Amino acid sequence: MSSAPDAAPDTGDRRGDGREGPPLLFPGTRLHVVTGKGGTGKTTTAAALALALSRGGRRVLLCEVEDRQGVARLFGLPPLPYEERTIAATPGGGEVVALAIEPRAALLEYLDLFYKLGRAGRALDRVGAIDFATTVAPGVRDVLLTGKVYEAVRRRGRGRGAEREHAYDAVVLDAPPTGRIGRFLNVNSEVSGIARVGPVATQAESVMRVMRSAAARVHLVTLLEEMPVQETVDGVAELEAARLPVGAVVVDQVRSDTLPLELLDDALAGRVPASAVRDGLVEARVVRRDASGAGVVEGLLAEAAEHDERLALQDREQEALVATGRPLVELPLLPGGVDARGLEVLADRLVEQGLA
Amino acid sequence: MSAAPGRAASGPAGPVLDVDALLDDRSTSVLVCCGSGGVGKTTTAAALAVRAAERGRRVVVLTIDPARRLAQSLGLAELDNTPRRVEDVGAAAGGSLDAMMLDMKRTFDDVVEAHASPERARAIFDNPFYEAMSSSFSGTSEYMAMEKLGQLRARASVPGGDGSEPWDLVVVDTPPSRSALDFLDAPRRLSSFLDGRFIRLLLAPARAGGRAYVRVLSGAVSSVTGALSRILGAQFLDDLQSFVTGLDAVFGGFRDRAERTYAMLAGPGTAFLVVATPDEDALREAAYFVERLGADGMPLAGLVLNRVQTTALPRLSAERSWAAVVHLEGRTADDEEDGTAPEALSRGEHALAAGLLRLHAARMFRLEREQELAARFGREHPDVAVAQVPARPRDVHDLEGLRAVGVDLGGAA
Numbered sequence: 158m159s160s161a162p163d164a165a166p167d168t169g170d171r172r173g174d175g176r177e178g179p180p181l182l183f184p185g186t187r188l189h190v191v192t193g194k195g196g197t198g199k200t201t202t203a204a205a206l207a208l209a210l211s212r213g214g215r216r217v218l219l220c221e222v223e224d225r226q227g228v229a230r231l232f233g234l235p236p237l238p239y240e241e242r243t244i245a246a247t248p249g250g251g252e253v254v255a256l257a258i259e260p261r262a263a264l265l266e267y268l269d270l271f272y273k274l275g276r277a278g279r280a281l282d283r284v285g286a287i288d289f290a291t292t293v294a295p296g297v298r299d300v301l302l303t304g305k306v307y308e309a310v311r312r313r314g315r316g317r318g319a320e321r322e323h324a325y326d327a328v329v330l331d332a333p334p335t336g337r338i339g340r341f342l343n344v345n346s347e348v349s350g351i352a353r354v355g356p357v358a359t360q361a362e363s364v365m366r367v368m369r370s371a372a373a374r375v376h377l378v379t380l381l382e383e384m385p386v387q388e389t390v391d392g393v394a395e396l397e398a399a400r401l402p403v404g405a406v407v408v409d410q411v412r413s414d415t416l417p418l419e420l421l422d423d424a425l426a427g428r429v430p431a432s433a434v435r436d437g438l439v440e441a442r443v444v445r446r447d448a449s450g451a452g453v454v455e456g457l458l459a460e461a462a463e464h465d466e467r468l469a470l471q472d473r474e475q476e477a478l479v480a481t482g483r484p485l486v487e488l489p490l491l492p493g494g495v496d497a498r499g500l501e502v503l504a505d506r507l508v509e510q511g512l513a
Numbered sequence: 514m515s516a517a518p519g520r521a522a523s524g525p526a527g528p529v530l531d532v533d534a535l536l537d538d539r540s541t542s543v544l545v546c547c548g549s550g551g552v553g554k555t556t557t558a559a560a561l562a563v564r565a566a567e568r569g570r571r572v573v574v575l576t577i578d579p580a581r582r583l584a585q586s587l588g589l590a591e592l593d594n595t596p597r598r599v600e601d602v603g604a605a606a607g608g609s610l611d612a613m614m615l616d617m618k619r620t621f622d623d624v625v626e627a628h629a630s631p632e633r634a635r636a637i638f639d640n641p642f643y644e645a646m647s648s649s650f651s652g653t654s655e656y657m658a659m660e661k662l663g664q665l666r667a668r669a670s671v672p673g674g675d676g677s678e679p680w681d682l683v684v685v686d687t688p689p690s691r692s693a694l695d696f697l698d699a700p701r702r703l704s705s706f707l708d709g710r711f712i713r714l715l716l717a718p719a720r721a722g723g724r725a726y727v728r729v730l731s732g733a734v735s736s737v738t739g740a741l742s743r744i745l746g747a748q749f750l751d752d753l754q755s756f757v758t759g760l761d762a763v764f765g766g767f768r769d770r771a772e773r774t775y776a777m778l779a780g781p782g783t784a785f786l787v788v789a790t791p792d793e794d795a796l797r798e799a800a801y802f803v804e805r806l807g808a809d810g811m812p813l814a815g816l817v818l819n820r821v822q823t824t825a826l827p828r829l830s831a832e833r834s835w836a837a838v839v840h841l842e843g844r845t846a847d848d849e850e851d852g853t854a855p856e857a858l859s860r861g862e863h864a865l866a867a868g869l870l871r872l873h874a875a876r877m878f879r880l881e882r883e884q885e886l887a888a889r890f891g892r893e894h895p896d897v898a899v900a901q902v903p904a905r906p907r908d909v910h911d912l913e914g915l916r917a918v919g920v921d922l923g924g925a926a
Contacts, residue, residue, distance in 0.1 A: 195689055196551025196795070334550070355749070383908040384580045385551075420865050429865055437866020441837035443829065456825030457869040464872055466906040492878045494793060 182484050182511040183404055186374045188310045188367065189329045191407075192338040192392065193378030194385040198409035200227035201495050202378045202488065203331040204253075205503035209513030211251035212504070215326040218309050219244075219255045222302045223333060228255050231495065239263070254325070256309070263301040300344045300361045306330050307364045310372070335377060335392040342368050342375065343399045374404030376486075376512070379478070381408060381471040386478060393481045405512055406483045408475070410490040412467070425462055434458075486510045527891040530815035530898035533923040536565040536682075541784050543666065543683045543777070546817075548788035549798035550689030553819040555579045556909050556918060557788050557902075558686040559587060559612070563912065564919030565682055566603030566610035573611040573665055574684040577658060582910035587612040594619045596665070602912065611680070620657040621647040625760075633759055642756040654688040655698075656771065663774040697775070697809060784814035787897075791821055791883035796890050803894055815898035817922065818887060822880040823903040824873070831877035834870045841867040 189206055193199040200221070207219040218241065221228050226236045232244050237255055239262040245253040306328060314324035333341045344361045367373055375396055379389040389406060396403050423429050434457070435450045444450030478485055488506055491499045507513045535541055544565075546558040555576050562574035573596050579589065588599050589612055596611035603609050626634050637643050647653060662685050669680040777783065785806055789799035799816060806813045841863045891899070902921045909918055 194551060195549065196790075355743070383582070383910070387581065420868060424865055424869075434866050434869065437841060437863030438837075438870075440863055441841045441866065441870065443833070443837045443870065453826060453829070457873055459825050460876060461869055461872055463906045470907055492875060493882060 178508055179511045181513075182486075183374050185371055186404070187323070187325075187327050188306070188373040189327065189404070190332045190338075190342065190373065190375040191329060191378060192332045192335050192375060193407075193409075194336070194380075194388045195334050197378045197380050197385050198488070199334070199378045200225075200231060200331050201500070201503065202376075202407050202409060203329050204228060204231050205488070205500050206376075206507055206513055207253045207327075207329040208245060208247060208500055209504035209507040210327045210329065211245070211247045211253050212249060212508065212513075214250040216251065216324070217253050218325045218328045219253055219331065220258055220306055220309070220328065221256075221331040222258045222260075222306075223331070224257070224259065226257060227331065228257065231500070232497075256305075258302050258305050260298045260301050263305050267301060267304070297357060299341050300357055300364065303342065303344055303364045303368070304360050307367050310367060332375075335388045338375065338392060339395040339399055339401070342396075342401055346399075369400055369402065371402065374402050376404040376407055377483075378407045378409050380410055381474040383474065386474045390477055390481055393483060403483055405486045406478050406481060407512075408478065408485055408487045411487045412464075412471070412490050421461055421465055424458060425465060486512050527895055528815075528898040530817070530900035532561070532564075532817075532900050533568070535784060535814055536561065536568055536570065536923070539681065540782060542669070542681060542782040543662070543685070543784070544814075545685045545687065545778065545783065545785045546788050547687045547785060547802055549795055552788050552790045552795050553902075554689070554788045555686045556583065556915070557786070557817055557819065557922075558684050559583065560909075560915045560918035560922060561786075562610055562612070562682075562684040563599075563602055563915045564923055565684070566599075566608040567606055567916070567919075569603070569606040569608040570682045571609045571678070571680050572603070572682045572684060573613070573669070573680045574686070575613055575615060575658070575661055575665060576686045577615050577654070577688045579614060579686075580908070580910060582908075584614060586911040586915070589614050594623075599912075615654070615658055615661055617654045617657045618647050620661055621653065624660060629759070637756065637759040640756040640759065641752055646756075658685065658688055659771055659774045663770055663777070666774075666777060697778075697805070697811070779810050779812070781812075783812055785811055786814050786817050788817045788819060790819050791887050793886060796886055800890060800893065803897055813897065815900060816890075816894075818899055818901045820904040821887075821901045822876060822883050824876060824880055826873065829873060829877070831874050831881055834874035834877060838867050838870045838874060841870070 189203075189210070191199055191203040191206065193202070203221075204219060207217045211217040219228060228244070229235060229237045232255075234244060237244075237257040239257060239259045241254050241256045243252050244255045247253065309325060310323075310328045312324040313321035332338055344364055377389045377392050379385040393403055393406070420429075424434070431451070431454050434454045435444060438444040438450055438453060439446055444453055475485075486507065487510070488503050491502065493499070495503070504513070535544075544558075544561060546554050546561070548554050555578065558574055558576060559579070562572045566572045574587075576584070576587075576589070579587070588597050594613065594616040596613040599610040599612050622638070625637055629637065662683065665680070665683050669683060670678050673679050787799050787802045787806070789795040803813060803816070887899070887901075891897075900922055902918060905914075905917075907914075909915060
């Protein structure tokens with residue numbers, strides 16, 4: 158990673174984006190798609206990534222498409238409408254804008270934008286055609302969802318002509334879970350069976366061009382557990398086979414070593430006399446000087462043994478992830494759950510490891 | 514907090530779910546495990562099935578998407594959509610276990626074949642919409658799980674060669690749904706889709722066979738279909754129309770059956786278990802499940818709380834352990850209170866004691882938080898019985914592991 162090509166001409170810009178910090182893993186990425194097995198922290202990671210990317214005065218759009226209102230919940234906000242709304246301001250004048258993309262609203266907007274179908278659109282809605290198109294033909298729904306994201310990635314704001322700046326410096330998509338991500342992103346092949354020609358097919362092709370470009374990266378979030386790791390390994394293979402650009406594997410909720418491993422090994426192997434532990438516990442006033450403390454020592458060692466077993470399991474799962482050849486980015490387990498401060502801690506880690 | 518010795522998982526004050534009594538109750542014939550994704554639903558269903566079989570029930574378990582090694586341990590190396598006997602389970606107690614993995618597409622194919630003529634079935638299979646609908650229509654897997662459940666339930670009481678009924682208990686895992694109770698809504702969703710105005714408009718020419726009233730409708734139809742054609746292409750509508758016409762014939766029977774399955778779920782003999790883990794998201798989903806089951810009049814047996822943090826030393830709190838670490842390492846109490854800062858590894862005289870206490874503090878911190886969340890759930894749903902299953906250091910992927918989970922489940926009472 159240290160040999161990453163330095164795209165920016167000005168010296169000292171190791172990241173290639175004008176900000177200070179460790180070199181970026183994926184310079185030039187403007188669309189970050191975040192997927193992962195359910196329950197692995199996909200939404201949390203997407204939000205932390207958006208916060209990290211917005212530092213240094215940048216404007217970032219955080220999209221969700223699953224109708225779960227996970228972003229609103231995470232930030233402690235009321236449900237978000239289908240509307241871009243600033244949800245966080247970051248130091249240096251940056252901001253995170255959130256958007257909950259709803260397929261029905263996206264289709265109506267799309268019809269209105271391209272066909273001026275104001276009245277006909279409403280007629281379609283009345284007979285249930287919109288519900289139909291957005292629920293029964295999943296490829297069509299996904300084109301609408303990714304199409305909206307694609308529009309945000311390409312949208313220009315201030316200035317004029319080609320000089321105009323992008324409205325968003327980066328877009329982060331809290332995407333469907335790993336099991337569905339290939340189909341979701343590979344919209345072109347999904348709709349080609351049912352809509353070979355026409356605007357939806359054209360739109361799907363444009364979306365695919367962006368999805369397959371260096372400007373987009375798909376990151377997979379996982380825990381160091383069997384099922385999520387298996388799904389991640391399968392997901393990487395599926396995305397690569399579909400020629401979609403895989404970014405990093407984000408390992409979430411990593412438990413750190415809380416005591417030196419060699420000491421733990423010694424203790425578990427019985428090489429440390431129980432009295433040594435007991436002395437420490439007496440010193441710390443956990444065990445009274447006149448008590449044996451055997452139960453406490455035994456209990457603590459049993460917990461440590463379990464911890465050790467879990468670490469060994471994590472190591473094995475980690476090896477499977479390393480074998481995917483993708484860069485691993487680690488996020489710590491926040492024992493108190495994720496709050497505003499926790500999100501900033503996670504954002505710090507993402508910046509330190511070059512994802513943002 | 515309980516002062517009981519050993520590995521005490523002191524739970525919420527609410528009622529405790531007696532899983533063994535539920536499994537032993539011969540009037541329980543269907544057990545449905547539901548919950549959000551990633552909470553251990555499949556493992557719970559498999560563990561319940563093994564335990565029930567070893568307590569003398571003749572069980573069939575329908576799993577949705579088991580981890581590979583778990584599937585292998587149940588003899589489910591291949592996904593063939595039919596129940597297979599799991600050897601060495603339950604025979605001593607007069608019970609048995611069959612297991613199967615749901616193949617959504619195959620179940621859908623079977624239903625179409627069962628209800629349509631071969632030519633019509635072929636036409637449906639060849640339609641591009643069938644591929645989309647059978648593999649990714651939101652609700653298809655839920656619908657197919659219901660369909661399979663109905664089939665298993667119907668087969669359960671058909672005597673086999675030896676004159677005995679093959680199963681007296683069906684245990685079902687449910688798909689990890691985006692919205693909590695998709696599998697309950699799936700039949701209605703398909704019905705409302707097929708009875709929807711849009712479909713009726715599309716089908717009108719075919720159903721009416723060119724009768725006069727079609728002309729009345731045709732104005733509305735052509736404005737709608739015209740708009741859709743412009744957006745999606747004309748061939749889209751042709752395919753769609755022939756697909757819907759084809760399925761229309763099939764779905765009458767489909768819908769009836771789904772409605773019977775729904776009624777069966779609501780009837781006596783069925784018990785729902787909501788599965789969750791003690792974290793905020795999963796418990797919020799669980800609360801939604803509980804409320805939704807209540808609103809639908811579905812019989813809820815209780816909540817299974819998986820991966821609950823336990824401790825050998827419940828009386829040594831996070832706060833006290835952390836204070837001890839601080840004392841041993843001579844740091845200030847303001848430093849990282851959660852005890853996970855990696856740079857804080859101590860190397861001094863009492864490094865081992867401090868390290869062990871630090872581990873315990875982190876564990877207690879999680880445990881106390883989980884108990885808070887579980888207690889909140891208990892306050893909000895005081896009638897829901899809860900069974901807690903302790904977190905294990907390793908994944909469950911063999912029969913021994915499933916038996917151990919079963920002991921935890923049954924031993925909760």
